[in-house]
Amino acid sequence: MPVDSRLEVVPFVEVGDFGPGFTAERARQCCADLERGGILFFSGIPYELPQADVNFLLSYAARDSRFHKNVSYRPASDVLRGFAGDAESRRRTHDVMRRYSRQVTGFVARLLAPYAAHWSLDYASYRPLEEAARSLSVHKRNDLLHVDAFPTRPTRGGRILRVFTNLHPANPRVWEAGLPFPALAGQYAAAAELARFAAENSAPWRRVARALGLPLRERSRYDSFMLHFHDWMKENPELQRTLPRRHLEFPPSSTWLVFTDGLPHAVMSGQFALEQTFIVPVRAMVEPELAPITVLERLSGAKLA
Numbered sequence: 001m002p003v004d005s006r007l008e009v010v011p012f013v014e015v016g017d018f019g020p021g022f023t024a025e026r027a028r029q030c031c032a033d034l035e036r037g038g039i040l041f042f043s044g045i046p047y048e049l050p051q052a053d054v055n056f057l058l059s060y061a062a063r064d065s066r067f068h069k070n071v072s073y074r075p076a077s078d079v080l081r082g083f084a085g086d087a088e089s090r091r092r093t094h095d096v097m098r099r100y101s102r103q104v105t106g107f108v109a110r111l112l113a114p115y116a117a118h119w120s121l122d123y124a125s126y127r128p129l130e131e132a133a134r135s136l137s138v139h140k141r142n143d144l145l146h147v148d149a150f151p152t153r154p155t156r157g158g159r160i161l162r163v164f165t166n167l168h169p170a171n172p173r174v175w176e177a178g179l180p181f182p183a184l185a186g187q188y189a190a191a192a193e194l195a196r197f198a199a200e201n202s203a204p205w206r207r208v209a210r211a212l213g214l215p216l217r218e219r220s221r222y223d224s225f226m227l228h229f230h231d232w233m234k235e236n237p238e239l240q241r242t243l244p245r246r247h248l249e250f251p252p253s254s255t256w257l258v259f260t261d262g263l264p265h266a267v268m269s270g271q272f273a274l275e276q277t278f279i280v281p282v283r284a285m286v287e288p289e290l291a292p293i294t295v296l297e298r299l300s301g302a303k304l305a
């Protein structure tokens with residue numbers, strides 16, 4: 001498949017002025033930039049985040065997070081997970097994460113207004129560990145290029161939008177990222193056995209459960225392929241060595257947004273990041289033909305969700 005001329009290795013877009021003059025036309029352009037595999041970048045924190053909350057998160061991490069990967073916050077149910085500490089610190093962390101999630105969501109609703117009526121708000125997380133120092137199994141490693149897929153939360157084609165803020169007082173968060181999904185899939189989806197996943201039938205027990213009207217959190221063919229593709233990319237040394245990518249350094253207090261299901265990325269180093277995830281349905285896309293599910297359906301000639 002020829003590389004779409006609209007797609008660079010990683011379009012990197014500094015948003016700059018996000019004042020009262022931010023128009024609907026610019027919001028739409030920001031959506032289009034993201035959907036092409038771009039990263040929207042702010043050199044500061046473009047939503048309200050009290051310094052006291054930042055200080056608390058930094059000090060808490062130094063004390064209590066040795067045994068936990070992330071602290072996660074579920075906005076829909078107002079539940080905090082992954083926290084190890086005393087009751088008072090827990091209450092405070094819960095408050096900080098709730099406030100962060102609300103503020104960042106309000107900001108993204110304005111920046112990416114075309115999505116706001118359609119998305120479902122997923123989890124927020126605080127990532128206190130130094131990424132360069134972790135020893136993890138191949139499939140869990142963050143320093144290998146991959147696209148995101150959720151094992152327990154199938155999106156059925158919905159896109160994974162993530163907003164990150166680097167809270168480290170001195171060090172950048174360092175990524176490598178590229179190539180946008182249409183080019184990536186054109187080069188690798190067949191080798192990753194897309195055809196096998198496209199031909200898969202629903203398990204018989206699922207058909208029975210559906211016929212009985214039982215509630216199912218069903219994983220679509222799209223979700224199955226994306227989970228497999230995530231692992232397959234990390235296992236593939238040739239891809240890791242040769243995939244075109246950019247080296248990116250996100251400075252302290254900077255904020256960036258990216259569709260992590262569509263742009264291969266690896267986290268090389270960095271510590272103390274806040275993140276909020278949104279699931280955005282393809283019908284809300286400005287350029288739906290660039291969405292991974294559309295690309296994979298075109299390549300396979302099959303419906304995947």
Ligand SMILES: [Fe+2]
Nearest residue numbers: 147148260265
């Ligand atoms: Fe990732």
